Amino acid sequence: xxxxxxxxxxxxxxxxxxxxxxxxxxxxxxxxxxxxxxxxxxxxxxxxxxxxxxxxxxxxxxxxxxxxxxxxxxxxxxxxxxxxxxxxxxxxxxxxxxxxxxxxxxxxxxxxxxxxxxxxxxxxxxxxxxxxxxxxxxxxxxxxxxxxxxxxxxxxxxxxxxxxxxxxxxxxxxxxxxxxxxxxxxxxxxxxxxxxxxxxxxxxxxxxxxxxxxxxxxxxxxxxxxxxxxxxxxxxxxxxxxxxxxxxxxxxxxxxxxxxxxxxxxxxxxxxxxxxxxxxxxxxxxxxxxxxxx
Numbered sequence: 001x002x003x004x005x006x007x008x009x010x011x012x013x014x015x016x017x018x019x020x021x022x023x024x025x026x027x028x029x030x031x032x033x034x035x036x037x038x039x040x041x042x043x044x045x046x047x048x049x050x051x052x053x054x055x056x057x058x059x060x061x062x063x064x065x066x067x068x069x070x071x072x073x074x075x076x077x078x079x080x081x082x083x084x085x086x087x088x089x090x091x092x093x094x095x096x097x098x099x100x101x102x103x104x105x106x107x108x109x110x111x112x113x114x115x116x117x118x119x120x121x122x123x124x125x126x127x128x129x130x131x132x133x134x135x136x137x138x139x140x141x142x143x144x145x146x147x148x149x150x151x152x153x154x155x156x157x158x159x160x161x162x163x164x165x166x167x168x169x170x171x172x173x174x175x176x177x178x179x180x181x182x183x184x185x186x187x188x189x190x191x192x193x194x195x196x197x198x199x200x201x202x203x204x205x206x207x208x209x210x211x212x213x214x215x216x217x218x219x220x221x222x223x224x225x226x227x228x229x230x231x232x233x234x235x236x237x238x239x240x241x242x243x244x245x246x247x248x249x250x251x252x253x254x255x256x257x258x259x260x261x262x263x264x265x266x267x268x269x270x271x272x273x274x275x276x277x278x279x280x281x282x283x284x285x286x287x288x289x290x291x292x293x294x
Contacts, residue, residue, distance in 0.1 A: 002224045002265075003173065003196040010171050011196055013149035017053050017125055018224070021283070023260060025276050026054035026127055026268040028230045029071065037078065037098045039069040040112045041120055048124060051276035054152075055124060056268060059114055059131040059138065066090035067114035067141060071130065079111075118145045127152045127175070127226075127268075132161040139168045148172060154199060157183045166192040175199055175226055181208055188221075197224030197265065205240045215263040224265035229256060229275070244271050252278050 002018065003011040017024060030043025031050060037043060044055050058071040068085070075081050080099040098109045118126075126147070131138055132155035142151065152173045155161040165174060171194040178184050179201045187195055198218065202209040209215075215225045228238035231245050239259070247255030248271055256275055259267050260282055269275045 002222055003194060004191075004222060007171055007194045007196075010149055010194060011173055014125065014152070014173055014196065018265065021053060021279070023264050023279065024053040024125070024266045025051070025272050025279060026056055026125075026226070026266050027052045027272045028056050028268050028270050029058060030055050031270075031272065035109075037109060039071060040109075041117050044117055044121055044124065047272055048121070050272040051280075052272040053125055054127055054266065055121075056127040056129055057114075057117065058129050059134070060086050061134045061137070062086075062088060062090040062093050064089045065137060066093075067134070067138065068093055069112045069114060069117060085111075114141075115145075118147060122146060123150075125150050125152070127154060129154055132156070132158065135161060135164045135168075139164070139170070139172070142172065143170050152196065157186050162187065162190050162193065166190045175224070177201060195223065197226055199226040199228070200239065201228075202239050203237050207240070210240050210262070212261075212263055219263070225263065226266040226268065227259050227262070227264045229259060229267055229269045229271075231270075244269055244275075247271070247278075248274060257282070 001008065001015050027047035029038035030040065031046035032038030032043045033046070036046055039058055044057070047055050057069050060068050060070045060072055062068065070085050072085050075083060075085055078098055079096050081096065085093060093111050096111050128151055131153065148170060152175050153165070154175055154177060156177055173196045174193050175195070175197040176187050177199045178187065184198060187193070200209040218225050229242070229244045229247065230238060231243050232238070237243065242255045242258040244255070256267065256278055260279065267275065
């Protein structure tokens, strides 16, 4: 069971998912392929249909306090605008269209609201990213939705964010991004936060996080290990270079296989259609070997 025992009820849906499959597969921004845009309801549905258990989404707030799904910084590429979406009001954001979808032959493809995605996926697990700037308003907003135990919040190790989360009366699951053991210890000082796991960032295999012993230590504290297989544009490895590109274009045993072997509990990917069957085959093989040894 992940999370402190006093938060067992809040974390029950998440732990039920771990009981069914481990590692869980989390999809980065949902599956945005072809005409489907990332961070939309369609992307969430596409990720879940490929067998993923969790979807990572990015949240932005309009200037008048409405929440949408979008990764700011991608406006020109996806929407054809120069402005940062965080500087726009909700009416302006609602009028935006994803640039590659023709409005002449089909309904306009618009930026998704957080309300739309949460209300249409009442059983999915979400990892909510890039939202910590708005927690003073977002946390009360989430209280109106049935996401306790299904939404895992994330942030850097930031004192203001940690204090907001600790003070909020609804104890949402939390898995911060950490770069060192010192980061981990800082987070664990906040006993009023429902810390269930950690997103481990490690550029190379000599990092302290890239060790089965370290993951075992996390497990002994009731914490899961979330690791990234995704490749970002800056090319900086998020976890040792054991990533999607190595797994898709080379040998998956040298990429995803190393993450599974490390004891990772959640693997974030852009390729769930390939990672899910690989994960299942690895788990089936382990089960078969265990039975054969009895």
